[in-house]
Amino acid sequence: GAVVSQHPSRVICKSGTSVKIECRSLDFQATTMFWYRQFPKKSLMLMATSNEGSKATYEQGVEKDKFLINHASLTLSTLTVTSAHPEDSSFYICSAPGHRNTEAFFGQGTRLTVV
């Protein structure tokens, strides 16, 4: 099956700093990628949809200026958490749809801890 690689798997940063998370489709092209967030004991929730060559679309309640998304190529999308605060500590995970658009392939996820 298709492989999506997400990096880093775990990051600890200080309040006020920015963190970049990468999501790569390794053996297929993805014009669209999705970013989810999962708080402890909560469901995975879609944050934004990353579109290659155009602006990302954000879900209601997600600050686009805080969570910067760049999808510069057909195999790479990045999520940058700017001016991170402890409440941004969460599990972030990306996915890319398969060619049938009814399957999703997920990255390994990134555990972000802001101290």
Add this chain to the structure above:
Amino acid sequence: KQEVTQIPAALSVPEGENLVLNCSFTDSAIYNLQWFRQDPGKGLTSLLLIQSSQREQTSGRLNASLDKSSGRSTLYIAASQPGDSATYLCAVLPYGGSQGNLIFGKGTKLSVKP
């Protein structure tokens, strides 16, 4: 608004037991339903995907059923093993949505004791 509920939230069984995980959803207008496995701090592994027109899917010791009209799905795990310990997530794709619109349940945390 589509909501996905998984029961139980946690389950502990001895090795070798057969077990059933439950998933319910409020809106039957779905394209498909997927079961995922999530290991601690790790990503998601797709286990089974059931299209809305299908009743069940099987893979090895796993069998997933779908009753769209009643808004229910079950994941049956036969002869459980300690390696099956993980959180199992159920997600539905609402009809007309892309994969980004997956609606997830909170998961069932399974622990299989040796």
